[in-house]
Amino acid sequence: MTSNYYDLDDILADGEKVPSRFNMTVPGLGxxxxxxGKAVQKGTQLxxxxxxxxxxxxxxxxxxxxxSFIDLSxxxxxxxxxLNAIKTNPRTVDLRKLLRNYxxxxxxxxxxxxEPSLIEIIMTMLKERAFEINNFASNTNKLMNNDFTYTLDExxxxxxxMTSDSNKQMRNWLKE
Amino acid sequence: xxxDDILQEFETAxxxxxxxxxxxxxxxxxxxxxxxxRMAPELLPFKHELLQKVLAQISNQQQFLLDSHEYGDVxxxxxxxxxxxxxxxxxxxxxxxxxxxxxxxxxxxxxxxIDKFTIFYINETADEDPDSKDRLLSSxxxxxxxxxxxxxxxxxxxxFLKRLPHTLTLLDDTSGGxxxxxxxDLNQPVFVKSITDKPITISLGEDDELDLVNDGxxxxxYKLVRDYISIGDVVMI
Amino acid sequence: xxxxxxxxxxxxxxxxxxxxxxxxxxxxxxxxxxxxxLIGTKVPALRAMRREEIPLWIAVVLKxxxxxxxxxxxWLNLTYLKEKYDEEIRKPLRFxxxxxxxxxxSKILLAKASDDLADPTHQLRSILQDLREIRLVxxxxxxxELNESNIQLNGLSLLEINELRPFVLTVMxxxxxxxxxxxxxxSGDADNVSDDEY
Numbered sequence: 353m354t355s356n357y358y359d360l361d362d363i364l365a366d367g368e369k370v371p372s373r374f375n376m377t378v379p380g381l382g383x384x385x386x387x388x389g390k391a392v393q394k395g396t397q398l399x400x401x402x403x404x405x406x407x408x409x410x411x412x413x414x415x416x417x418x419x420s421f422i423d424l425s426x427x428x429x430x431x432x433x434x435l436n437a438i439k440t441n442p443r444t445v446d447l448r449k450l451l452r453n454y455x456x457x458x459x460x461x462x463x464x465x466x467e468p469s470l471i472e473i474i475m476t477m478l479k480e481r482a483f484e485i486n487n488f489a490s491n492t493n494k495l496m497n498n499d500f501t502y503t504l505d506e507x508x509x510x511x512x513x514m515t516s517d518s519n520k521q522m523r524n525w526l527k528e
Numbered sequence: 529x530x531x532d533d534i535l536q537e538f539e540t541a542x543x544x545x546x547x548x549x550x551x552x553x554x555x556x557x558x559x560x561x562x563x564x565x566r567m568a569p570e571l572l573p574f575k576h577e578l579l580q581k582v583l584a585q586i587s588n589q590q591q592f593l594l595d596s597h598e599y600g601d602v603x604x605x606x607x608x609x610x611x612x613x614x615x616x617x618x619x620x621x622x623x624x625x626x627x628x629x630x631x632x633x634x635x636x637x638x639x640x641x642i643d644k645f646t647i648f649y650i651n652e653t654a655d656e657d658p659d660s661k662d663r664l665l666s667s668x669x670x671x672x673x674x675x676x677x678x679x680x681x682x683x684x685x686x687x688f689l690k691r692l693p694h695t696l697t698l699l700d701d702t703s704g705g706x707x708x709x710x711x712x713d714l715n716q717p718v719f720v721k722s723i724t725d726k727p728i729t730i731s732l733g734e735d736d737e738l739d740l741v742n743d744g745x746x747x748x749x750y751k752l753v754r755d756y757i758s759i760g761d762v763v764m765i
Numbered sequence: 766x767x768x769x770x771x772x773x774x775x776x777x778x779x780x781x782x783x784x785x786x787x788x789x790x791x792x793x794x795x796x797x798x799x800x801x802x803l804i805g806t807k808v809p810a811l812r813a814m815r816r817e818e819i820p821l822w823i824a825v826v827l828k829x830x831x832x833x834x835x836x837x838x839x840w841l842n843l844t845y846l847k848e849k850y851d852e853e854i855r856k857p858l859r860f861x862x863x864x865x866x867x868x869x870x871s872k873i874l875l876a877k878a879s880d881d882l883a884d885p886t887h888q889l890r891s892i893l894q895d896l897r898e899i900r901l902v903x904x905x906x907x908x909x910e911l912n913e914s915n916i917q918l919n920g921l922s923l924l925e926i927n928e929l930r931p932f933v934l935t936v937m938x939x940x941x942x943x944x945x946x947x948x949x950x951x952s953g954d955a956d957n958v959s960d961d962e963y
Contacts, residue, residue, distance in 0.1 A: 559784055
């Protein structure tokens with residue numbers, strides 16, 4: 353995955369929280385769950401930002417142990433409930449509400465866990481939704497009062513804007 | 529869509545005759561260079577020879593215009609200077625303007641990539657022989673790139689880097705799985721057109737292949753056609 | 766900024782129009798004129814009433830001064846365009862074979878040399894508009910077929926491609942990024958492995 357160091361959406365996506373479970377007791381980390389000065393107990397469930405969870409989930413506690421500091425549990429945005437909704441009708445899912453940078457997070461998750469079936473569902477969804485986005489972006493009078501355009505994640509919004517800008521440019525040139 | 533069918537069907541179509549290949553002019557070469565540069569995710573090798581030729585021609589034409597205007601002034605009263613003569617000068621001027629515009633588009637596109645990938649290209653060109661004829665950047669671009677970087681780092685330093693611990697002031701750190709150096713992404717898809725008679729077979733990986741046939745338009749990963757673009761069998765569109 | 770972001774990896778319709786202005790076109794000069802050596806091309810010596818091929822932009826200059834008439838390209842007439850339109854309808858899965866810059870050239874000629882065209886301009890405009898629309902609808906339908914690897918779009922002109930470009934490339938790039946997260950482990954495809962893997 354090529355990521356651009358200065359890409360703001362990438363940075364924002366890294367800040368999204370994912371559910372994690374501590375595999376050991378860590379002294380002094382209690383402020384993460386609102387207990388400053390205390391330890392985080394082994395087995396505690398906490399939501400950690402992606403950038404931190406990522407590192408803690410791959411770093412082994414001891415050099416020869418298999419166990420890492422935390423285990424990641426399945427986050428809401430790829431829960432079976434959400435994936436079922438996506439499979440049923442990709443166009444009615446409110447991605448924006450789930451995650452501001454939905455596709456970015458899936459990319460990160462996929463890079464991490466290598467999940468072909470998840471990626472396949474998301475790619476199918478992207479094709480469907482992109483097709484719909486193109487329809488809306490090309491059809492100026494359909495734009496008003498449409499709920500679909502409010503459910504777009506950040507990537508989809510950019511796609512929508514680029515597509516309608518391109519169409520607009522062409523229309524303007526033809527009118528010149 | 530079966531591409532062979534389409535080609536066969538179009539072979540006899542009238543417009544084919546209309547778009548017959550004319551000998552390549554400097555203008556055509558400039559257009560190809562400009563469009564390739566615009567569409568490629570990375571900086572392409574600077575067209576040293578082409579630019580040299582075109583710039584020499586521009587100054588020739590400008591000299592011709594100067595001489596002609598002088599001639600026109602001297603002979604204005606005698607009625608030797610016709611409207612046609614003026615019209616011809618106007619066409620020559622417009623031609624210069626048009627070429628100028630293309631060069632500007634070409635250079636601006638290059639500058640924008642140099643801005644975007646400054647550190648990457650500073651590293652890339654570090655070991656180049658300064659006298660070599662096929663340097664990636666022109667000498668003016670080289671200069672621009674280093675100046676640009678100097679100004680940028682000075683700005684960063686004054687604004688915030690000088691207040692950070694030394695270990696956090698790097699701009700080209702690549703450790704920890706995250707590279708600070710922004711690089712062109714050669715896997716980006718691009719639109720290309722094959723312009724050679726011999727079919728080009730590119731490998732898509734995993735035993736999958738794609739044949740690019742003459743005049744066919746494709747979207748493929750830039751990296752897969754990069755070499756064909758550099759030899760001119762494929763152009764970006 | 767050296768190049769605004771909407772111009773990166775993209776062209777504007779007016780830039781494409783500029784490129785089309787160098788297309789050669791046949792003229793019928795009204796007067797003689799000496800040849801002109803240009804940087805981009807050459808203009809041969811012109812003799813009255815002898816056909817010659819010259820770049821479109823020069824033809825437009827000469828035309829504006831009443832020094833020539835422009836011979837319309839063989840495709841710019843109602844009969845031919847209607848035929849193409851019927852073909853577009855008959856064959857819903859492919860694009861009829863129009864010249865690569867049909868939109869630009871027809872627009873320029875309709876604006877600058879309408880009196881040289883064989884058919885009434887409003888009829889030409891209307892059939893050109895119909896053609897553009899039916900092809901647009903077709904190409905949009907084709908966009909369902911996007912994938913992470915490659916597509917073919919034969920028969921579309923540069924201007925038509927350019928209109929679709931931001932959409933097509935952005936979607937395909939995203940599909941590619943998603944797909945790459947699964948491709949790397951088993952395929953051994955070294956290309957997909959990048960430095961910032963964890």
